[in-house]
Amino acid sequence: MTGIEILQIWIAAFFTLAIFSFLYRDNAVYKFAEHIFAGLSAGYYVGLIWKSVIIQQLWEPMTRADNPKWYLFIPGIIGALMFARLIPRISWVSRLALAFVMGNTAGVFIISQLHGLILPQMQDTMLPLLNGGFAGSLLAFITVIGVISTLVYFYFSKEHTGALGVTARVGVWFIMISFGAHFGYTVMGRVSLLIGRVYFLYNDWIGSLSHIF
Amino acid sequence: MRTTVPVIIAFLSGIVMIVSFFFNPDRTILGQIESEVLVWVTIVGGFTLLLGVVSITRVNFRSVRLQKEGWFFNLLTLISIFVMAIPSILPVSWSPLFGDREGSIYDWLFTNVDSIMMQTMFGLLAFYIASAAYRAFRARNAEATILLLTAVLVMLWRVPMGEAFLRLFSDDLPQWINSYVMNGANMSVQRGIIIGAALGAASMSLRILLGIERTYMGKG
Amino acid sequence: MNFWDKISSLDRRWIYLLVAIAVILPLIFPADFPVRITPEATQLYEAIEALPDSSVVLLTFDYYPSSTAETEPMSFAALHQLFRKDCRVFTMTTIPLGGPSIAERVTRTVAQEYGKQYGIDFVNLGYKANYVAVLKGMGTSIEAIYPTDNSGTPLAQLPMMQNIRNYKDVSFIFAVADNAIVEYWISIVNAQYGTPIGAGVTAVSAPKYYSFVSSGQMTGLLGGMKGAAEYEQLVSKPAIAMKGMGIQSLIHLLIIGLVLVGNIGYFFGKKKGTRGISV
Numbered sequence: 001m002t003g004i005e006i007l008q009i010w011i012a013a014f015f016t017l018a019i020f021s022f023l024y025r026d027n028a029v030y031k032f033a034e035h036i037f038a039g040l041s042a043g044y045y046v047g048l049i050w051k052s053v054i055i056q057q058l059w060e061p062m063t064r065a066d067n068p069k070w071y072l073f074i075p076g077i078i079g080a081l082m083f084a085r086l087i088p089r090i091s092w093v094s095r096l097a098l099a100f101v102m103g104n105t106a107g108v109f110i111i112s113q114l115h116g117l118i119l120p121q122m123q124d125t126m127l128p129l130l131n132g133g134f135a136g137s138l139l140a141f142i143t144v145i146g147v148i149s150t151l152v153y154f155y156f157s158k159e160h161t162g163a164l165g166v167t168a169r170v171g172v173w174f175i176m177i178s179f180g181a182h183f184g185y186t187v188m189g190r191v192s193l194l195i196g197r198v199y200f201l202y203n204d205w206i207g208s209l210s211h212i213f
Numbered sequence: 214m215r216t217t218v219p220v221i222i223a224f225l226s227g228i229v230m231i232v233s234f235f236f237n238p239d240r241t242i243l244g245q246i247e248s249e250v251l252v253w254v255t256i257v258g259g260f261t262l263l264l265g266v267v268s269i270t271r272v273n274f275r276s277v278r279l280q281k282e283g284w285f286f287n288l289l290t291l292i293s294i295f296v297m298a299i300p301s302i303l304p305v306s307w308s309p310l311f312g313d314r315e316g317s318i319y320d321w322l323f324t325n326v327d328s329i330m331m332q333t334m335f336g337l338l339a340f341y342i343a344s345a346a347y348r349a350f351r352a353r354n355a356e357a358t359i360l361l362l363t364a365v366l367v368m369l370w371r372v373p374m375g376e377a378f379l380r381l382f383s384d385d386l387p388q389w390i391n392s393y394v395m396n397g398a399n400m401s402v403q404r405g406i407i408i409g410a411a412l413g414a415a416s417m418s419l420r421i422l423l424g425i426e427r428t429y430m431g432k433g
Numbered sequence: 434m435n436f437w438d439k440i441s442s443l444d445r446r447w448i449y450l451l452v453a454i455a456v457i458l459p460l461i462f463p464a465d466f467p468v469r470i471t472p473e474a475t476q477l478y479e480a481i482e483a484l485p486d487s488s489v490v491l492l493t494f495d496y497y498p499s500s501t502a503e504t505e506p507m508s509f510a511a512l513h514q515l516f517r518k519d520c521r522v523f524t525m526t527t528i529p530l531g532g533p534s535i536a537e538r539v540t541r542t543v544a545q546e547y548g549k550q551y552g553i554d555f556v557n558l559g560y561k562a563n564y565v566a567v568l569k570g571m572g573t574s575i576e577a578i579y580p581t582d583n584s585g586t587p588l589a590q591l592p593m594m595q596n597i598r599n600y601k602d603v604s605f606i607f608a609v610a611d612n613a614i615v616e617y618w619i620s621i622v623n624a625q626y627g628t629p630i631g632a633g634v635t636a637v638s639a640p641k642y643y644s645f646v647s648s649g650q651m652t653g654l655l656g657g658m659k660g661a662a663e664y665e666q667l668v669s670k671p672a673i674a675m676k677g678m679g680i681q682s683l684i685h686l687l688i689i690g691l692v693l694v695g696n697i698g699y700f701f702g703k704k705k706g707t708r709g710i711s712v
Contacts, residue, residue: 008321012329019333023340023449033330034288039273039293041530042266046294047301047319049527052560053259056581057252075253086267092215094282094432097257099219100226102429104254105565106418107227108621111234113418116620116650117411121404124648139397146401147329147408154409171405176356181394182365182640185657187342188371189503189636191456191684192658194339196332196433196502197676198456230569234625248577250693251570255578258563262529314584315537323534328498335499339456339684340449347448347691351699361696365689371636371659373466375689376683391471400643407616407644 001211013205016197053079146174220424226250227422270294297322366390437701440694448691455687463709466678474663477631477653478514481605488517488604489597493618494526494536495610500635505539506661506674507633510633512543513652514668515607516554521593523556525579527564527614533557533583544629552591559583564614568621572600600626604651608632619650633660 153171369375481647526532661674
C-alpha cells in the first residue's frame with residue numbers, strides 16, 4: 001500500500017466518521033462534511049453535462065467534417081431558454097423548453113402506461129383464473145381479490161360505506177401484508193448500506209494501520 | 214402567447230410519440246422525426262440539470278455576500294462546486310489532472326470524498342430504522358398486528374439464520390412465504406398500486422397534451 | 434417509573450450502539466452462512482445461461498453511489514457470468530450522479546480478470562439526460578442518443594458497436610437499479626420492443642417487481658443484498674454480499690428483538706397509562 005493510497009483511505013475515513021457523528025448530535029464537523037458533499041455533488045453535474053451533452057451531443061455532431069448536424073443549435077438554444085427562469089422579467093420564456101420536455105414525456109407515457117403496464121398487468125391478473133389448475137387458480141383468486149380491494153381502497157371519489165367499505169377493509173388487510181413485507185425488505189436495504197461503510201472502516205481504514213505502524 | 218405557445222409545443226412534441234407508435238419507425242419519415250425529437254429532449258434535459266447547479270450556486274453566493282448565519286458553510290459549498298467543476302471542463306491535454314478520467318481531480322474527489330459521504334448518509338438510515346422499529350412498531354390493533362407479523366416473517370425469511378429458524382417449524386415455510394406472501398398478497402397489492410398509478414399517469418399525460426394541465430408552467 | 438417504562442423511554446443512542454455492535458461483531462468473528470436461492474434469482478441466471486455465446490447484452494448501472502453496497506455486487510456477479518459466456522456487453526446509465534464513474538470502474542475491473550478488450554468485448558456508453566427519452570430513443574437508434582461512448586470515441590469507431598443499431602440487436606437487458614427506472618425498462622422497452630429484461634434492484638423496491646415477474650414482463654429478479662448474495666453463489670464468485678449475510682442475520686434478529694421488547698414494554702406500560710413513545 002503506497003502513501004497516497006493510505007492518505008486516500010484516511011480522507012475517506014474522516015468523511016465517513018464526520019457523517020456518522022450526526023448520530024450523536026448535529027455538530028460542526030458534520031456540517032463541514034455535509035456542505036462539501038452538497039458542493040461536490042453539484043460540481044459533478046457540471047463536469048458530466050459538459051462532457052455528455054455540450055461536447056458529445058452538441059459540439060462534436062455540429063462541427064464534425066463528415067455530415068455535420070448544424071441544426072442541433074436549435075435544441076441547444078431551447079435548452080438555454082431554461083436559464084430564463086433565473087430572470088423574473090422573462091422567466092415565462094423557460095416554459096417553451098419545459099413544455100417541449102413535458103409534452104414529449106407525456107406522449108411517451110400515454111402509450112407506455114396503457115400498453116406496457118395497465119393491459120399486461122390486468123391480463124396476468126385474470127388469465128390464470130382459468131388456466132392455472134386448482135392451486136394456481138386459488139392463488140389467482142387471492143390475487144384478483146387483492147388487486148380489486150387495493151384499487152377500491154385508493155378510490156376516494158365515493159364514501160367507503162356498504163359493499164365498497166367492506167371491500168376497502170379487505171384492501172387494508174392486503175395492504176398491511178404488503179407493507180409488512182416492504183418493511184422486512186427495507187430493513188435489509190438500510191442495513192446493507194451500513195455494512196458497506198463499516199466494512200470499509202474495518203478492513204481498509206483499520207487495516208491501513210498495519211502499514212503505518 | 215405566454216401560455217398558448219407552450220401548450221402548442223407540448224402537444225406537438227407529445228403527439229409525435231403517440232402517432233409514431235402506430236407506424237414502423239424504421240420505415241417512415243415519422244420514425245426519423247421521432248428519433249430526432251427524442252435526441253433534442255435529451256439535450257434540453259441536460260440543461261435542466263445545469264439550471265439546478267446555477268440555482269444552488271446563486272443561493273449560496275447570496276448567503277455569503279449577505280454574511281447570513283452559517284455563511285462559512287455556504288462558502289465551503291461554493292468552493293467545493295468550483296473545485297469539482299472547473300478542472301472537469303478543462304482539456305486533458307493541458308494536464309492529466311483535468312477532465313474526468315481516472316487520476317483526474319474530478320474522479321479523485323468523486324471516488325474518495327463525494328461518493329463516500331453519499332454512501333454514509335444512507336448508511337445512517339440503518340440506525341434510524343432500528344430506532345423506529347423499537348419505538349413505533351406496535352401491535353395497536355388488528356391491522357398493525359398483521360403488518361408486524363408479516364414484517365417479522367419476511368425479515369426472518371430474508372436472512373440465513375432466520376430461514377434456518379423458520380425451517381424448525383416446517384421445511385416448506387420459506388417457500389410458503391415466497392409463494393403466498395411475496396407472490397400472493399404482496400404481489401396483488403403492488404399490482405393494484407401499479408394499475409392505479411398508471412391510470413393516473415396516463416390521464417395526467419393526456420391532460421398535459423390537451424393543455425388542460427398547465428401547473429408545470431408555474432405562475433406568470 | 435417501572436422497568437418497562439424505562440425500557441420504553443430508552444435513549445435512541447443506546448439502540449444505535451446495539452446496531453453498531455451487531456455490525457462490527459460478525460466482522461471480527463466472521464462466519465459463513467449458506468444462502469438459499471430463490472426461484473426468481475435462478476430464473477435470471479438461467480435466462481442468461483440460455484443465451485447463445487457472444488450474444489449482445491445491455492447491462493445498466495442505474496444506481497447512485499449511495500446504494501452500491503446492495504447493487505454493485507450484482508453488477509460484479511452479472512459481469513462474471515456474461516464475460517465467462519463471452520457475451521458482448523455494453524453498459525449505460527440513467528443516473529447523473531456517479532453512474533458513469535461506477536460503470537467504468539466496475540466493467541474495467543472485471544474485464545481485466547477475463548482479458549476482455551474495450552471496444553471489442555465491452556463498451557461503456559455513459560450517461561445521457563432524460564431517461565424516458567433515452568430509453569425510447571434507443572429503440573430507433575442507439576447511435577442517435579449516444580453519438581460517442583463515455584470517453585468520447587464515436588460509436589462507429591468501436592468494432593463491437595458497428596452491428597448494434599437498436600434493441601433488436603440486443604439479446605437481453607440486465608438492469609441493475611436503485612429506483613423506479615426498471616418500471617420504464619419494462620413499460621417502454623420490453624413492452625414495445627420485446628427485448629427480455631431481468632433486474633437486480635435494491636431491497637426497498639424489490640417487493641414491487643414481483644408483479645412484473647409474475648406477468649412475464651421481467652425475466653428474473655434479484656432483491657437487495659440477499660439477491661446479490663444469491664447471484665454471487667450462482668456464478669460461483671462469493672464476494673462482499675455473501676460475507677454481508679452474516680451481519681444481516683444478526684441485525685435482523687436484533688431488530689426483531691427490539692420490536693418484541695418494544696411491544697412488551699408497550700403492553701406493560703399501557704396498564705400504567707403510558708402508550709409507548711412515538712418517533
